[in-house]
Amino acid sequence: MDVKTETAVDSLAEDERQPTRIQAINRGIILDAALDVFSVHGFKGSTVDQIAERAGMSKPNLLYYYRRKRDIYAAVLELTLDAWLAPLESLDPDGDPIEELRRYISKKLELSAERPEASRLFANEILAGAPAIGGFLSTRLKRLVQAKAAVIGQWVSEGRLAPVDPHHLIFMIWATTQHYADFDVQVRAILGEQVGKPGFREQTAQAVLSIILNGIRPRP
Amino acid sequence: MDVKTETAVDSLAEDERQPTRIQAINRGIILDAALDVFSVHGFKGSTVDQIAERAGMSKPNLLYYYRRKRDIYAAVLELTLDAWLAPLESLDPDGDPIEELRRYISKKLELSAERPEASRLFANEILAGAPAIGGFLSTRLKRLVQAKAAVIGQWVSEGRLAPVDPHHLIFMIWATTQHYADFDVQVRAILGEQVGKPGFREQTAQAVLSIILNGIRPRP
DNA sequence: GTCTATAGATTGATAGAC
C-alpha cells in the first residue's frame, strides 16, 4: 500500500483528530478479524497474535490502532450492540400481532444466518458472565424487553394472541433463532451437507415459524 | 486428612490398579472444580491455576491426578456426555406424542436448572468449534437424533402431531431449554430477582410447554 | 500424595529503528 498516494487523493486539510483514510481502513480490517477470533474463543481464549495474523498485520502494528486487547474487544462489541437491538425495536404495537412476530422471527433468523459471528460473540460474552456488557444487559436491553413485553402482553389481553408469558416468548424466539448461529457446528454435524444449501434457510424459517406462531395463535 | 487411616478402614487388599479412596475423592473434587471453571471460560480461556484454586489444592498436586489440562477437560466432558443423551433417549415411540414431548421438555428444563454448568460446558465447546467432541456430535448424537426424529416423523405421518419438521422441533427444544442455563446471566439481568425464586421454574415450564405443545398439537 | 521451586512456552504490551 502506498500510504502517501492514498491519503493525498482523498484528504484535503486533514484534521489531526479525524481518522485518516488508512486508519479507517485498518481499523475496519482489525475489527473484522477480531470478530472472527473473539466469536470463536471468547475474550480470554483469544490472543492478539491470532487477531493480528487474521488481519494480515504484525502484532505491534495492530496495537498501534488499539492499544490493548480489551480495547479491540470493546470496539467489536459496541459495533454489534445496536444491530442486536434493531429487530426487536421494530416490533410495531399497531401491527397485526402474528404478522409482527412473524417478521421479527424472520429477521432474527436472517441475522443468524448472515452474521453468525455476532451471535456467537454475544453468546461467548454472556457465557463468561457478561463482564463487558453487563451494564448493557441490565439497562438498554432490559428496558427494551420490558417495553416490548408490555406490547405483547397488551396483545394477549386483547385476545389477539393466546395467553402466553411475553418474556418467555421473547426468550424462546432468541434461543431458537440464535441456535442456528451459536450451535452451527452441532446443526451441521447432525444435518450434514444440507445446511447451507439453497433451500435450507427457507425450510428452517418455515419450521420455526410454524411451531411458534401456531403455539401463540389465539384459539376460539 | 490422614490418608493411612482413611484407606485402612475401607480397603482390604487394595489392588494397585484400582483407584484408592483418596484418589477417587480428589478426582471428584477436581472434576467438580474443573466443570465450574471450564463451563464459564471454555477450554482455552481456563487455566490450571483457576481449577486448582477452586479445588483447594496446589497446581502440582492437581496435575498429579490429571497429567495435563486437556486430560481434565476430556474427563469432565465424558462425565457429562451420557447425562446429555439420556433425556432424548427416553423418548418413547409407544407413548402418547404430546405427553412424551411434554416429559422430554420438562426433563430438559430440569436439567438446565439443576446442572446449568453442564449445559454451559457444551455451549462453550460447540462455540469453539467442538474440537473435543466433534466425533461425538457426528456419531452418537447424530445417530440418536436421527432415530428420534424418525419417531417424531412417524407420529406426524399418523396425524398424531401437526406437520412439523422433526429435526427443527428437536433443535427448538434444545435451544429453548438450554437458553435458561447458557444465558442465565442475561435472563437474570432482564427478569431480576424473580429468577430462582420458588415458582420461577414452574412458571418457565408452563410458558415453554404451552407454546411448543400448542404449536405441534394436531389440528382438526 | 503433597509441597516448593522452576523450567520452558505463550502472551500482552512496549521500545526504538526505519
Next chain:
DNA sequence: GTCTATCAATCTATAGAC
C-alpha cells in the same frame, strides 16, 4: 505507520524434597 526485538507477566508442566 510498520517493523524487529524484547520485556514482564502468565501459563503448562516437570523436578525433586518431604
